[in-house]
Amino acid sequence: xxxxxxxxxxxxxxxxxxxxxxxxxxxxxxxxxxxxxxxxxxxxxxxxxxxxxxxxxxxxxxxxxxxxx
Numbered sequence: 407x408x409x410x411x412x413x414x415x416x417x418x419x420x421x422x423x424x425x426x427x428x429x430x431x432x433x434x435x436x437x438x439x440x441x442x443x444x445x446x447x448x449x450x451x452x453x454x455x456x457x458x459x460x461x462x463x464x465x466x467x468x469x470x471x472x473x474x475x
Contacts, residue, residue: 422458428465429457436468 433450445453457464 425458425461428461429454432457439471
Protein backbone atom coordinates (compact mmCIF):
# COMPACT_ATOMS: atom_id res chain seq x y z
CA UNK A 407 0.00 0.00 0.00
CA UNK A 408 1.24 3.45 -0.84
CA UNK A 409 2.46 5.40 2.22
CA UNK A 410 0.14 8.33 1.48
CA UNK A 411 -2.88 6.02 1.41
CA UNK A 412 -1.78 4.37 4.66
CA UNK A 413 -1.40 7.80 6.26
CA UNK A 414 -4.86 8.89 5.15
CA UNK A 415 -6.40 5.68 6.45
CA UNK A 416 -4.67 6.20 9.80
CA UNK A 417 -6.05 9.74 9.95
CA UNK A 418 -9.53 8.42 9.18
CA UNK A 419 -9.21 5.79 11.92
CA UNK A 420 -8.05 8.44 14.39
CA UNK A 421 -10.98 10.70 13.45
CA UNK A 422 -13.40 7.80 13.93
CA UNK A 423 -11.90 6.79 17.28
CA UNK A 424 -12.08 10.33 18.64
CA UNK A 425 -15.62 10.57 17.29
CA UNK A 426 -16.79 7.42 19.04
CA UNK A 427 -15.31 8.49 22.38
CA UNK A 428 -16.75 12.00 22.07
CA UNK A 429 -20.16 10.70 21.00
CA UNK A 430 -20.43 8.27 23.91
CA UNK A 431 -19.47 10.98 26.39
CA UNK A 432 -21.83 13.47 24.77
CA UNK A 433 -24.78 11.07 24.73
CA UNK A 434 -24.14 10.07 28.34
CA UNK A 435 -23.48 13.51 29.85
CA UNK A 436 -23.68 16.40 27.42
CA UNK A 437 -26.89 16.12 25.43
CA UNK A 438 -29.00 17.65 28.22
CA UNK A 439 -26.64 20.62 28.44
CA UNK A 440 -26.95 21.42 24.75
CA UNK A 441 -30.66 20.57 24.59
CA UNK A 442 -32.20 21.32 28.01
CA UNK A 443 -35.11 18.91 27.55
CA UNK A 444 -35.62 15.36 28.69
CA UNK A 445 -33.95 12.97 26.22
CA UNK A 446 -35.04 9.33 26.15
CA UNK A 447 -32.79 6.34 25.67
CA UNK A 448 -34.10 5.86 22.13
CA UNK A 449 -33.27 9.44 21.21
CA UNK A 450 -29.78 9.04 22.65
CA UNK A 451 -29.24 5.93 20.53
CA UNK A 452 -30.33 7.85 17.43
CA UNK A 453 -28.04 10.78 18.28
CA UNK A 454 -24.96 8.57 18.75
CA UNK A 455 -23.92 7.97 15.08
CA UNK A 456 -24.41 11.59 14.08
CA UNK A 457 -22.47 12.80 17.09
CA UNK A 458 -19.63 10.42 16.21
CA UNK A 459 -19.49 11.61 12.60
CA UNK A 460 -19.77 15.32 13.44
CA UNK A 461 -17.73 15.26 16.65
CA UNK A 462 -15.86 18.56 16.12
CA UNK A 463 -19.17 20.44 15.85
CA UNK A 464 -20.73 18.49 18.73
CA UNK A 465 -17.74 19.13 20.96
CA UNK A 466 -17.76 22.85 20.16
CA UNK A 467 -21.50 23.13 20.94
CA UNK A 468 -21.04 21.13 24.14
CA UNK A 469 -18.16 23.29 25.36
CA UNK A 470 -20.04 26.49 24.47
CA UNK A 471 -23.14 25.30 26.34
CA UNK A 472 -21.07 24.33 29.36
CA UNK A 473 -19.52 27.81 29.53
CA UNK A 474 -22.91 29.57 29.58
CA UNK A 475 -24.23 30.49 33.02
